[in-house]
Amino acid sequence: MTKISKASQTEKQQSSRRDFFRKTAAYSVSALAAASVMAPVKINAEDDPAIMEEKKWGTTFGYPVTHNLYGQPSPYEHIVTRRNTKLLSSGNYYASIAMCPIHESMGIITPNGLFFSRSHGGTAEIDPNEHRLMIHGLVEKPLVLTMDELKKYPSVSRIHFIECPANGGPEWRGPQFPSIQFAKGMMSCAEWTGVYIKDILKDLGLKKEARWMLAEGVDNSHMGRTIPIDKVLDDAMIVWGQNGEALRPEQGYPIRLLVPGWEGNLCVKWLGRLEFASEPFYAKEETAKYSALKPSGKAIQHFYANEVNSVITSPCPDKPWTDLKKGDLVEIEGLAWSGMGTIEGVDISFDGGKNWVEASLKGLVLPKAWTRFSFMYKYEGKPLLLSSRARDDAGHIQPTVKHEREVMGVESVYHRNGIFTWEVTAKGEVNNVQVLS
């Protein structure tokens, strides 16, 4: 019974495919070429037997629905994973980082299994029933919450990127990685669900002397950061949801702090304690570790927001143009983001920043979120210096590498947002370069 109905269905499918080819063939080639965003299409079925062949997946049952009750990507996508390199590890993989394959991302949401993961003491695996959040210090009503109690607060969902301020940090002196994943993969973007801290504070009563909030994790590193109260009362959140499910252990399950747009290290994972105070607790340690050093040796203290930034994700060294032919229409795509606001526009240069054309923004354009940009390009097979330059609604624009070096020197590790350039060779290979003039 099943077999017969399947066979007849297949026959129907095949005849409708034949119709499709007949109809498609009726359009003239020039009409296809005129459509500006049309990818090259094979219009002759005989050219491609794959379309007419019966495959094994069309003649036998697939997996039962109960096979993979928590789903996995197709095995054919196995190459798309986070990655690590010894260069980015402090001798071990516990205090280390797994980089996000940002060139494989689609839209602006990073799947949870690919979200970049940075920890100083490994990934803690916490039993939520044994986890508590303590909120104390300069509040009228100090409080200890179970996870169930915390989740009783009205929740909100917001799309924001998290970026380690050291993203691209190894490249102040020059390009290091022939790969976008390693050069720019210390960031990801997700829809986070949780509660605004300002809403919890309505209950607890913040004392007016409070100027800082300490956030501390309960993982092996017990990482602590202090955050200015204005930012806390603006948009800081405690989150337990990530893209529609519970946070992953790598992202701080059961709860983490989210400080939208600011340095990733402020987003304390495995969050156990918030303390409000008039002085910054970890100020000394934090200043030593996270301040930005200028060429004069002076440090810029409390340098928190990730500045406006962008990178072309296609093409890139990991996704070159080596299969293109002259005349092919190809989409240049990339990601732009700013921790200070919303992306207003992105320009693209083909000559390393001498001339610029405006790209279009596509999909959702949200504050402190990845924003995707796109530009349709007719490939000419000639060498290019391909750069992107983003600007945000706070009035910031990405500096040139030259300008960035003049202001910051090359000794810093953090906050690189200079214009990023790919060299595209005549063969379509893509190299990581920096334009210094």
Ligand SMILES: Nc1nc2c(c(=O)[nH]1)N[C@H]1C(S)=C(S)[C@@H](COP(=O)(O)O)O[C@H]1N2
């Ligand atoms: N408790 C705790 N929180 C932490 C860290 C940590 O090691 N322990 N690493 C921080 C750093 S340096 C960054 S960049 C972000 C990374 O977040 P992710 O691993 O979810 O990408 O988490 C921050 N929060």
Ligand SMILES: [Mo]
């Ligand atoms: Mo970080």
